[in-house]
Amino acid sequence: MRTDGISRFAAIWAGQLVSIAGTGITGFVLGVWVFQLTGSATRFGLIMLLEAVAAIAVAPVAGMVVDRVDRRAVLVVSDIVAAGATGVLLALVAGGHLQVWHVYPIAVVTAMCATFRMVAFTTMLPLLVPEQHLGRANGLAQTLPAVQIAAPLAAGGLLAAVGLRGVVLIDLCTYVVALAITVVVGLPERAVRPDRAGQVGESTWAELTGGWRELRRRPGLLHVMLLLGGFHLAAGMAGVLVQPLILTFAGPSTLGVLMFVGGAGMFAGSAVMTAWGGPARRMTGVRTFLAVAGIALALHSLAPSALLIGVLAPAFLFTLPIITGSAMSLLQSKVDPAALGRVMAGARMTAQGGTALGFAAAGPLADLIFEPMLAPGGALAGSIGTVIGTGDGRGIALIFAITGITLIALAVWATTSPALRTVDDLPDLLTTNTDEGLADARPAAG
Template identity: 50%
Template structure:
């Protein structure tokens, strides 16, 4: 009991440090993103920031996972946070010298994302060593809450820029990095015991880097569930690109701001609910059930051009995202031995994120070249689907929302029909998370 309480205390200390750091990074990211758009007027150059923030996690995932499992996870997180802070230092110096250029922001974003490619799997893989199995759902809900707090960044950043300027915002960001590193410096994370899977995966760095893929391939249920999660992310990416054009097709810019805030509040509410509830006891059924719900409310976005409808369905859709994500993470944590979780989580992250650039690439051309013309007055679908949901500007995007949501819900229903996926609920895994007690005597990491 004492060990479990100590583990929970350590988790809360690390979590608080990461939450503060996440909010600080979101402040800088928002401010610099606005600066890029104001300087260039180019949506493409603005979008390249998102690409720079995503691609390193995809490319480096196998290597990051192997190194996380080889080394002390606490030190990996400290080095990653320190490295990300260096990118902010570089930007702050360039800004103060009046020499900041757009490509500097791309490079700094890519470098920070490289650090995050190591930090994220180390953080996730540490939870099973600190938190009792029955509390993993709540712990992952709290992690999602910390990430969702980024929705408050635009509001805070706008006030801070007026008060302390862009340089002041970056200085605050650096202070939050320091807070996260100090929090990590005074905690312990136990080393995991070597499992049969971990022993079998030992070898060269190249061999270990590929083990996450091997682990998933040998467990078809986990592989199919990861594929479903990647599919879920694909539609999240699609709607994140199209939701603003959809709303602006029938509403004002002012209403857009409020509706985006309402949607973000739904995500925060879902994270808080997961943290308090802990998630469904039947995790496979619960995750798939929330994916079905997400699909249905996503489809409802297109029913009619009404801001009141969006005010209801957008928060409802975003409410499901942290519950699906946290539940999926708990499934992985309880189906994977702790000493190989870095590799498995990194591989899952790579497979999940790779669908996002694809969705960003497809969303615009499909909307502009296919669905919007088809739903214009006199278009190919004006007399059929158009008779039900209307024609004109934005109705093609509305149809994309409806199709995406129905396909997503149907996919989750089909997934539940898979015995391999349903069987994950009862499948025993030797060495997977059962408690937060140190599993190898004498393997505790000394505090700094």
């Protein structure tokens, strides 16, 4: 078997990895800055909420564009625009003019660019690697979000060494690296140029909704999307609150270490998925690791302990690449390649939609409801408080317990639903990559 397609995929992946690492470091530093300046979980969560809403809004357009135009060009333009937004941030920091509200529009622009980039990347992925290695490639792709989680440890050292301006400058340089790799690496025509068969003459609305029509045509795939949405709703609530939870009993340096440990767990999950490729029946991987994730998440609520979080966070994050990689491989292999960009956009939209709901609910639920209820003398202090404790962060801990139970319930649904149990039996529509198809590679977009 030729490995040309795999090596080209790995090169593009490496460029995106460098870029995402820089962005993750900058995002961590800015997030801590906003939280420490305002003391508000809601304002902290607003950054992630706006990123999610921006991604949802632009996802249908990204899918249509990726199924219409040169996908390499989409990667290049996305990185250029995101680099421009980072340049504005650098100018604000260098001039001493950065304010909290500046963070939000910059986050929106970079989130939109990330959506175009990831839709193009995940659409190209199954067209670059042989189908038998699709699960492994999706496992490797899951290291991209892992880098964002692990970035805080590097952020602490970089912040001390070069300051906020230096961190943002490094982020800007990572875009240059990603752009250089994207332009130089030769890519096969099949992966770069969309198959427009069946799309010519379609209205813009028909193209925007083509991914959802494709999913309705394949029984069970819409259920997979709903499952992903529920998973990201629960995980999003936990994700936006884990840093405020840790900061209630530890400082930023401990937070950075714990975030790194969590990211290491996600890296380990990606490594396992890359080596293993997931189970032959991909829904088995999804439902099994949903249950494991739910248990690990619920146990976060037991005590305000750095050691507890240091064990459970990597255990929870270990499951994410296997859940997401298995689900993405399932979608990529069961839909028409001509609609793949729009289906991938739909998957991102569903995931970000669940995440946005989680982000929107998490801060107000923590600040206005659960934290007061688990304060000393609060409504739940004499009941649930006797189990998980009372005081700062214990209301957030209760949210972790609820989200964990939600993931376990999703695993039960995935096990008992006939549509989800049989979705692996749908015929594959992804044409296996051939040596001839992989041999046709161009060094730059034409």
